[in-house]
Amino acid sequence: MIEWTREERYQRLESLPEDEYLKLIEQTKQSSHRQLFHIQPPTGLLNDPNGFAYFNGQYHLFYQWFPLGPVHGLKYWYHTVSDDLATFKNAGIALRPDTQFDSHGAYSGSGLVVDDTLKLIYTGNHRTDAWERIPYQMIATMHKDGTITKDETPIISGPQTGYTDHFRDPKVWFENGYYYAVIGAQRTDETGTVVVYQSIDLKHWTFISELKTDYTDFGYMWECPDYFELNNTDVLLFCPQGIDKYEDQFWNIYQSGYVLGQLDKETFEMTHGEFTELDHGFDFYAPQTTLDKDGNRVLIGWMGLPDTGYPTDKEGWAHCLTIPRELTIENNKLRQRPVKSLRTLRGNVETAEGYATKKNVKLHPYEGTHYELIVDVLDNDSTEFYIELRVSKKESTMITYNKAEKRITLDRFDSGQLPEGVDGYSRSVVLDEDLKQLQIFVDTSSIEIFINDGEKVMTTRIFTSQDAKGIRTSTESGQVYFKFTKYDLKEANE
Template identity: 55%
Template sequence: MQWTTEQRYTRIEDIAEKDLTALKEKVDRSPWRQTYHIQPETGLLNDPNGFSFYNGEYHLFYQWFPLGPVHGIKYWYHTKSKDLVHWENAGIAIRPNDDIDSHGAYSGSGIEHNGQLYLMYTGNTRDDQWVRHPKQNIAVMDEKGVIEKWKTPVIDHVPDDYTDHFRDPKVWKENGTFYAIIGAQRTDKTGCVVLYSSPDMEKWTFEGEIKTGLPRFGYMWECPDYFTVDDQGVFIFSPQGIAPDGDHYHNIYQSGYVLGNLDVHTQTIQHSDFHELDRGFDFYAPQTMETPDGRRIMVGWMGLPEIAYPTDAHGWAHCLTLPREITIENGRLIQRPVRELQSLRGIQMEAAAELSNETKTFDSFSGTSFELICSFTIHDAASCGIEIRVNENEKTVITYDAVQKKVILDRTFSGSPVSTDYGTVRSCHLDAECVTFQLFVDSSSLELFVNDGLDVFTSRIFPSDDCTGIRFFASGGRASCRAVKWTIGG
């Protein structure tokens, strides 16, 4: 259906309970509801927000339009967890019902301060001429989980030389001072980020634009994040308007990082080249936090803006990725599934085979929700890999091409199609004689970690109910295969 502007800006508070119940029942009938990923009860989920540890629990909020699978007026929805694995829905956290966020509570971040969790977010407001006026606002959560918004913005205007695309503050504390980077667009329609500082989270000073080696890299930088891992600075952002280049940048919008330490006094960062965080089809707007034991954890939106998904017809869209631990090794950002996810492992199955220009299945290797770790040693095969969610007509294929030295994810035949205008194959370079694929497969998604997190492919897939097969193959020669699979759920 086509949503009118009026429908997109209808608040959940104005909807009859029976209509919300009917929508929830429709969503629950969807065959692609996830079993162990964070997903909306109804409507559309997008950016993760306010990811933090406070009062003994992990808190993760997300952008939410409850009434349908479209980008309407955004709320913050709250989930919480004690272990990064089992998440409890805690309800709406921020409602866009004040002048400071009248047209949506947009993205932001969280930080503990004065024994409370401070949430800094962008309030989307529009005037009578529909001109946007973004505000940077604060909401505070106490130990009882009660959240109150401050009535006035802490940053009430956009600095000169920037457009109204000005949003997504990410806050951290350094040497006793709070800093926030905000995604921005210059008036010449190029993307950047700016820096603010504050002694107390209340009074904020504009420090200037952060000077990078990417002066004309897309037209808007969304969802910036800055942090350090073992004293190595990492700057993550999601640039819009990057043209495809070889195997890179084939999604509608990208998310990536540069390595370099930010000098907050000069607003400069000397950095590495830009690298995509994820090589799959559906990953955007990630956010990180630090755990009590010092790990840096990242969660991303498993979806993209302006793309239709098959679940739209069922009244909902999107989910969040599994939490990933970030490390920096040999000048690369490495992502691994957090160790806590091992608690999801159910029945374990193991298999091994010598594959010679053939495809094999193993007893008990099937399913729709599972973790699978498979290692291939290539002898003289031209390619080898795994097919998952297989039936007679559908399959999702993960290949290591030993000739091209590439990992290839192909969802051409994965079921109901998604954004085929942007292609059905994603790939990245890998030169290796041994390849390990770690897969987390859910009802409608795949997260693939290659060679212990060297590269990651995140993708939604929408197969038929009977797509439960798993197959292992080698083409053009021989490869050894060893696999371990665990059931998840059910």
């Protein structure tokens, strides 16, 4: 990972000569790992999605952005817009760290439509001369003409008593005449939680309590909380840091997951089930949701993780966002499916079907680097079968399915250059039912796998050579009858 000084991390984009910034843009464009249909930064580092909302006839999605390099430094909010959640266009910088209260970064937050405006509620990061952090909860307003103005004073100054300066990432909603905010927090005993505030006017806020769950000692910090109701069920998303791995769970450096249940809005006690990871791959964090124009709940996550070095770092940029996923609750579990509008990106289609066996290692006739692949498992008499993507003479990203265990394993040991600081080369998840279908989105440097119509999801970045284009199937023993449908995908984002 690249080492930057504090001064370098907190240099303002505005202080950089224009020709130097143009060089950064050109350097980023030359990267062989740039994506075709995922949101990615024009330069520097992208992380948390922010302010996700449908407003004034368009979807507005912002993300954390440090423009000068692939490290976490002075954060801006970068703005993208979409008519359909399939194609996004860059709209430039939305929030700059230009006040006393966000002098050291405009950190994460959410969006809420109020009276023909889009309110952006976020954490301002300020550092004193002694480098002590003071978090402020801030509001900015986007008007219909696209202009953005910031309120002059914070709505919440500093952390609540009993909590440390790790106090950030407000998610705000309106219900029964009140505005509510959940904020990720760390108690003074260095355990993570979520706190709740209430307001009648978005300006004056009152601390209510913690949002009480069964997880009283579950990591040292909870980031990026998100609360919503779905199918008469209350859903709390959060990202606990400091969880020890257990069997197939919690192998990434930090986790993203949810609990389902019922939240008492008087006591803010939640009766709920177990914490479940949202994604079982390598690269997923800090998700945020919104309602689409038809009232469906849609999620987008950061396809990356903190404290991890990626091969594109040396090219001056890092990370992207996932494709949008529609959420439903079925059999008391959250299910994620790619939004239907992504089908508009489909181009040429190829189909093939037949048996794969141990003796017949099949290299499928079609290949590519940007496609949607639907794999239907029509008959499976194997003990274990393998689907390899982005195959070259030396490279392969392998999906393994063990029938007896109902276990899917994603292995990127041979997936070209590997990120630094990652524990292990594979991730596994056990399914509730036999594997019937995979829906896979392959981009230049990522793979997103939706298993059994969204029962589970596995997301990974890969950094292969440009000639890694093949698709291959085989089995350990027995045979599998596959049907493959492959759609070439069009460019979707700037």
